[in-house]
Amino acid sequence: MIFRPNGGMTLVPDRVPPSAWTGHVPFAGWIVEAARPRSIVELGTHNGTSYLALCQAVARLQLDCRCAAVDTWQGDDHAGHYGEEVFATLSSYHGPRYGAFSQLLRMTFDQALQQFEDGSVDLLHIDGLHTYEAVSHDFTSWLPKLSRRGVVLFHDTQVRERNFGVWKLWGEISSQYPAFEFSHTHGLGVLAVGEEVPAPVRSLTSTAGTAEGVFVNDLFARLGEAVRCRAELETCRVTLDARESALAEYVSAHAGLTRQVQELESAVAAASTRVSDAEAAAASAQAANAANGDIRAAIDAGSSATAAGLVELRGANADIRAAIDAGSAATAAALSQLRDTMSDAMSQLSEALNERGQEVARLRDDIAEAERARVSLEAARSAQAIQLDDALSQLAQSRAAHAVVEERLLVEQRRYGDLADEMSRIEELLLAWSEPSGATDGVTAASTSSRIDLQFALLRAEAADCRERVQALDAQLQVIQKSRSWRWTGFLRHVNRMIQGN
Ligand SMILES: C[S@@+](CC[C@H](N)C(=O)[O-])C[C@H]1O[C@@H](n2cnc3c(N)ncnc32)[C@H](O)[C@@H]1O
Numbered sequence: 095m096i097f098r099p100n101g102g103m104t105l106v107p108d109r110v111p112p113s114a115w116t117g118h119v120p121f122a123g124w125i126v127e128a129a130r131p132r133s134i135v136e137l138g139t140h141n142g143t144s145y146l147a148l149c150q151a152v153a154r155l156q157l158d159c160r161c162a163a164v165d166t167w168q169g170d171d172h173a174g175h176y177g178e179e180v181f182a183t184l185s186s187y188h189g190p191r192y193g194a195f196s197q198l199l200r201m202t203f204d205q206a207l208q209q210f211e212d213g214s215v216d217l218l219h220i221d222g223l224h225t226y227e228a229v230s231h232d233f234t235s236w237l238p239k240l241s242r243r244g245v246v247l248f249h250d251t252q253v254r255e256r257n258f259g260v261w262k263l264w265g266e267i268s269s270q271y272p273a274f275e276f277s278h279t280h281g282l283g284v285l286a287v288g289e290e291v292p293a294p295v296r297s298l299t300s301t302a303g304t305a306e307g308v309f310v311n312d313l314f315a316r317l318g319e320a321v322r323c324r325a326e327l328e329t330c331r332v333t334l335d336a337r338e339s340a341l342a343e344y345v346s347a348h349a350g351l352t353r354q355v356q357e358l359e360s361a362v363a364a365a366s367t368r369v370s371d372a373e374a375a376a377a378s379a380q381a382a383n384a385a386n387g388d389i390r391a392a393i394d395a396g397s398s399a400t401a402a403g404l405v406e407l408r409g410a411n412a413d414i415r416a417a418i419d420a421g422s423a424a425t426a427a428a429l430s431q432l433r434d435t436m437s438d439a440m441s442q443l444s445e446a447l448n449e450r451g452q453e454v455a456r457l458r459d460d461i462a463e464a465e466r467a468r469v470s471l472e473a474a475r476s477a478q479a480i481q482l483d484d485a486l487s488q489l490a491q492s493r494a495a496h497a498v499v500e501e502r503l504l505v506e507q508r509r510y511g512d513l514a515d516e517m518s519r520i521e522e523l524l525l526a527w528s529e530p531s532g533a534t535d536g537v538t539a540a541s542t543s544s545r546i547d548l549q550f551a552l553l554r555a556e557a558a559d560c561r562e563r564v565q566a567l568d569a570q571l572q573v574i575q576k577s578r579s580w581r582w583t584g585f586l587r588h589v590n591r592m593i594q595g596n
Contacts, residue, residue: 097301097310098294102127102151103317109187110325113143115221115249117279117318124314125284126151128294129245131216132159137203137232138222139163140173142184144249148219149192159216161196164206170223172256203232207239215239216288221249226259233263237287244288245295252281272299274307278315279322499571506564513557 105123110116126134126148134152139145145163152159167184169175185198199206203222218240220232233246240246251264264283268275272286286299301307 095306096297097306098128098297099313100124100127100294102155103314105147105151105154106324107143107147107321108150108191109142109146110321110328111141111143111146111184112329113141114280115144116322116325117315118144118249118276118282119147119321120317121276121282121314122147123151125217125245125247125295126157127155128298129217129243129292130155130157130159131243131245132157133210133215133241134159134161134217134219135206135210135215135236135239136161136163136219136221137165137206137236138173138220139165139167139184139198140169140176141180142188144219144221146188146192148217149188149196152195153192159195161192162199162206162209163196164199164201164203165222166202167200172224172258204235207235210239212238213241216241216243217245217247219247219249221247224250224253224258224260226262229260230263233267240287242288242290243292244286245291246283246285246287248283248285250280251275251283252277272296272302274299274302274310276311276314278311279318495574499567499574503564503567503571506560506567510557510560510564513553513560517553517557 100123102123102125103120105119107119110119122144134148136145136148142163145161149161152161167176167178167181181198181200188196188198199209215236218236220229220236222228222232229248233248237246248260248264250258250260252261254261260283261281264273264275264281267273267285268283272291274284276282276284284295284298286295291299298310301310
């Protein structure tokens with residue numbers, strides 16, 4: 095046997111998005127282990143089934159290998175055109191797992207060319223637009239990038255519908271390079287373009303067209319079918335989970351609806367009961383209506399009797415009215431008499447009221463008069479109070495003046511006494527002088543006598559002056575004591591003396 099199986103063939107993919115490539119996942123594992131590439135490029139990635147399988151194989155073997163996926167992630171005429179979520183989902187899964195050695199190049203295949211050196215790519219997977227022209231262009235343009243170990247994979251070599259043309263290109267190039275084609279899963283061509291393609295790959299290509307090649311194709315077909323079934327199973331599980339959770343929601347909703355139905359049934363039962371009650375009430379009302387006819391007949395009979403009674407009552411009523419009229423006349427006469435009596439009483443009352451009114455008016459006049467008198471007395475009292483204040487102040491002045499006068503009087507009286515004493519002494523001296531003395535000569539006696547006369551005259555004049563002033567003060571004192579304010583304030587002076595203990 096030439097073909098060399100390896101562990102990569104049993105690769106169980108971590109993630110298998112929906113794809114027509116799923117059946118080739120075991121070969122992706124095998125080729126990575128068989129070729130041990132240092133550089134992998136994929137043209138056309140979409141959801142990432144083939145590319146994630148290649149990356150998983152690289153990671154499992156911990157190869158020193160750079161990987162790149164090129165795609166616009168917009169779709170094409172064969173894959174269909176899709177939205178942003180495809181790239182977003184792939185990117186969020188791919189980044190944390192393979193970002194260290196792999197990158198997603200969002201661009202056209204032609205734009206990506208310049209990012210790769212010629213002869214640098216060991217493994218190239220072409221899976222873009224599948225027309226003959228497109229795939230031929232992709233192969234031709236990328237061929238220079240392949241290394242001496244270069245291997246190219248072509249998907250959909252078996253598809254001949256919808257203008258797929260990979261089969262045609264494959265027909266042209268598979269005879270130019272060592273090649274092997276898997277027929278299952280829409281066909282996958284393996285083209286060994288490098289001159290130094292690793293031996294396991296060369297071994298594979300050498301089985302092409304042989305029974306062993308058929309065996310290898312069947313082997314990978316079965317392995318691929320297993321992966322596809324597993325993926326389908328996984329999809330079914332996811333669908334089942336979704337359905338189960340939907341079922342759970344449905345069951346819960348059903349339980350809610352069942353409860354609502356039960357509530358509605360109870361409500362209907364209650365309503366039915368109310369309808370039955372209403373029907374029974376209607377029946378009894380009908381019965382009552384029938385009984386009503388009898389009652390009405392009885393009422394009619396009663397009405398006739400009542401009419402007769404009414405005629406009778408009207409007669410009695412007339413008698414009562416006559417009696418009332420008679421009573422009314424008597425009452426009117428009594429009322430008239432009462433009115434007269436009341437009128438007299440009212441007149442008397444009115445007169446008495448008049449008198450009382452006049453008396454009240456007089457009293458009011460008296461009160462007014464008294465008030466006026468009170469006011470004038472009050473005014474007089476105020477005037478007297480003012481006069482009293484004046485008198486008191488005059489009294490104070492008079493007392494002050496009186497005190498001054500009395501003081502002066504005392505002074506003058508003392509002086510008058512002194513003068514009188516002096517005059518008596520002088521008169522005694524004169525008397526002694528007039529008597530004869532042997533010791534005194536005539537000249538001395540004459541001069542002494544004239545000096546004494548002079549002094550005596552002076553004293554007399556001073557005494558006269560003093561007497562006049564005493565008389566004047568006496569007169570002034572009498573004037574004060576005769577004055578009205580002195581008389582009026584006598585009581586006050588008496589009180590004052592009592593207060594001072596005199
Ligand atoms: C069939 S799908 C790829 C399938 C994928 N290999 C898998 O495993 O399922 C083709 C992809 O190639 C992309 N494509 C086609 N022509 C392209 C071009 N010239 N440049 C970039 N992307 C292109 C499309 O956007 C599409 O996603």
